[in-house]
Amino acid sequence: MIAPHPLVAMIHAVPAAHRIAEEAFAREFPQATVWNVLDDRLLDDARAAGGLTGSLRRRMLRLIGHVMDGGAQALLLTCSSYGDVVNTAHALWNVPVLKSDEAMFRAALSGPYRRIGVVASTPPAVPAAVAQLEALAPEVRPDRPVGIVTALSEEAATAGDPGAAARHLADALYATGGAEVDAVLLAQYSLTPAREALAALLGVPVLDGAGAAARELRALLTPGERPAAPTPAVAP
The missing domain is CATH 3.40.50.1860 (Rossmann fold)
Known part of the structure; x- marks a missing residue:
């Protein structure tokens, strides 16, 4: 009980x-x-x-x-x-x-999103997130392919406030062709404070692991x- x-x-x-x-x-x-x-x-x-x-x-x-x-x-x-x-x-x-981040990846793959952006401020977080997404995809959405766009901004790790971190992440995402993503995933808990500012800049849902x-x-x-x-x- x-x-x-x-x-x-x-x-x-x-x-x-x-x-x-x-x-x-x-x-x-x-x-x-x-x-x-x-x-x-x-x-x-x-x-x-x-x-x-x-x-x-x-x-x-x-x-x-x-x-x-x-x-x-x-x-x-x-x-x-x-x-x-x-x-x-x-x-x-x-x-x-x-x-x-297991629940975040599952929620993203269960949603209606066709292209998912993954943003990070430390290099190891990017391949780790992509590997988990790709491993879960056949289980969660076997009949719907998903496009994954990644962006790394190490400047976001040392930004003075959440708004500045969000701008660095958005710039990195646009630079890698992520302007057309349907949702964005934060690959690190440390980026969570930038969640709302990043959503405002990109105009799409932003999900965090916690x-x-x-x-x-x-x-x-x-x-x-x-x-x-x-x-x-x-x-x-």
């Missing part, structure tokens, strides 16, 4: 993801009781090791085991670098466990409720 205020754990590798994910859940799934767990060495140690080692995988599984032992009824892993560990978690625990995860978990954990309408940022 699902509790009235289901306990949703979130494991973060950077403090900024904690704030962004909490804001998304407050907006999209306010009934949830959120439990944040932060290990701010996860990314640095993975970079130093050149990727995920067996030791790092076990470390993440121990963190997941910690929240499961604490009664978590769902888990969102906000660090995309550790997404592969989710596959192991599915085999070990019988509760919903989501990768950072918001999509909150909506998916709300549907899974409160099945008796009327489903919440998606609220990707859309230009007025």
